[in-house]
Amino acid sequence: MNFLAHLHIAEHTETSFVGNFLGDFVKGNPIGQFDVDIVQGIRLHRFVDSYTDQHQLVKLAKPLFAADLRRYAPIALDMFWDHFLAKHWSQFHDLSLGDFCRQAQLQIELESSREINAFPEHFKKISTLVWQERWLESYQKIENIQYALARMSLRSVRMAPLALTGETLVKHYQRLSEIFFELYADLLDKTAAYVTGRG
Template sequence: MNFLAHLHIADHCNSHLMGNLLGDFVKGDPSKQYQTDISNGIKLHRFVDRITDHHPIVQACKPHFSGVARRFAPIALDMFWDHCLAKHWNAFHPDSLDEFVAYAFQTVNAQVVDTLPPRFLLLHSRMWREGWLLSYRELENIEFALHRMSQRSPRMADLTTTFEVLDDEYLSLEAKFPSLYQDVLNQAFEYHQQLIKF
């Protein structure tokens, strides 16, 4: 799951939105670095990444990717699931995607402070300014995002090879999304309930 899914899952679980965005930017034990609600958000993000990566449905999708694309399948699928969520948003949330993104921006932006990780602050600025979350509705923007990510370092260059798989296997992959996402939502909710008990 990527940024849109992490924000939606946070909202679904009544977890801290910014904490869930911080998940990829904080190392070590977050409870030693942040207040409890943010720390729990980071933990929820990590839990979602872990169960998604090892989910039987995701494992069944990986054989679609071969050659150099196989190594980057998890990244490509995370982006693709955000596309599916944006496309089928109304099945998972009562508000429109535009309304939710506006709410998420207002909530997260009000909590941003200079002491947050610099890489997160850069992402925060670009993601909202460039409208990434709404753009995920169109598959061509997933291709653009994968291309942009591939330019981060030479070892990421082959990430671009994954889009052909997403395009060719679109209907098959899309059909797997509702069951996968509903299961992730259910597991995430249960995990968060356990977190806030302690």
């Protein structure tokens, strides 16, 4: 799951928006680095990533990618899940996607203003771009997911093949869509159980 799903799950579980957004930018044990609510959000983010990567449905999706692209499948799939969530947002939330994004931005700004510890510079940069360029709303179009993957592939020579994964997402769009609905419903249940201590 990518930024949009993590923020939706933050609201679904009534946990920190900042923590759930911050998960990819913090290494090691977050205890002592941030407020306890943010730490809980970071841990939930990590649970989501781990649970998703190991999910049987995701294991079924990975072979849809060519053998030489399979190592990049988790990144491409994370982007695709956010695309499908954005595209079918009205099935998961009463607010419009735009209104939710504005609400999430305000919540993150509020939580950030209360945190006395400094956030990673890369997180602050990406967070600014997400809201200024309306990344989450742009996820509604698969072409923007392909563009994002192509941009990510430019980070290093090793990441170059990532640019080709967008073609797989389009080719197997229907099958991946079917997987998403089952996967995300299960994930919403599991994250609620995780936060309440039942998972």
